[in-house]
Amino acid sequence: MENPYAPPKKIDDAVLPEHVANDLVGLRREGNFVVCADNAEWPDRCAVCNQAVSGRKMTRKLFWHPGWIYLLFLVSWILYLIVALIVRKKGTIHISVCERHRKRRVMGILIASIGSLMCLLLAIIGALMTDSGSPVSGAIVLIGILGIVTCLITGALMIRVVTPIKIADNTLWIKAGNAFTDSI
Numbered sequence: 516m517e518n519p520y521a522p523p524k525k526i527d528d529a530v531l532p533e534h535v536a537n538d539l540v541g542l543r544r545e546g547n548f549v550v551c552a553d554n555a556e557w558p559d560r561c562a563v564c565n566q567a568v569s570g571r572k573m574t575r576k577l578f579w580h581p582g583w584i585y586l587l588f589l590v591s592w593i594l595y596l597i598v599a600l601i602v603r604k605k606g607t608i609h610i611s612v613c614e615r616h617r618k619r620r621v622m623g624i625l626i627a628s629i630g631s632l633m634c635l636l637l638a639i640i641g642a643l644m645t646d647s648g649s650p651v652s653g654a655i656v657l658i659g660i661l662g663i664v665t666c667l668i669t670g671a672l673m674i675r676v677v678t679p680i681k682i683a684d685n686t687l688w689i690k691a692g693n694a695f696t697d698s699i
């Protein structure tokens with residue numbers, strides 16, 4: 516006779532409906548990348564740090580083209596732009612981002628826009644000072660230009676949450692946060 520006080524038998528994950536078994540329906544891992552279908556809805560966990568997130572999703576439209584297209588840049592940037600626009604593949608994903616990483620993204624947008632604009636003004640002021648023969652004008656122009664580059668790179672790194680590595684046949688290969696990727 517079966518012991519009525521025995522703990523319930525462990526239910527094999529495989530017999531559970533997929534959405535109950537985990538929240539990663541439609542997502543799989545390939546190396547360091549997350550692979551999903553176009554328009555996939557990612558789980559309610561931050562795509563960067565894997566912290567649980569409830570509420571709204573962030574929709575990201577992603578574009579990708581093969582790396583060799585960049586070689587056209589050496590010929591002409593207009594040619595590159597035209598070919599890239601023709602051959603690029605696009606995909607959409609709906610991800611969750613925690614409050615901390617959402618704020619970091621907003622800060623990145625501010626640095627890339629307002630920060631680089633301020634540095635541009637500084638460079639222009641430096642250039643105007645050249646006319647008046649100021650000895651420090653060259654240094655001010657240089658600081659301004661370096662500032663623009665720094666703001667654009669820093670801003671771009673902070674804005675980025677996920678990066679498309681490849682898009683083909685309605686499938687996206689994406690670089691997400693390590694903590695999130697490791698959870699798959």
Ligand SMILES: [Zn+2]
Pocket residue numbers: 561562563564565566612613614615616
């Ligand atoms: Zn996060």
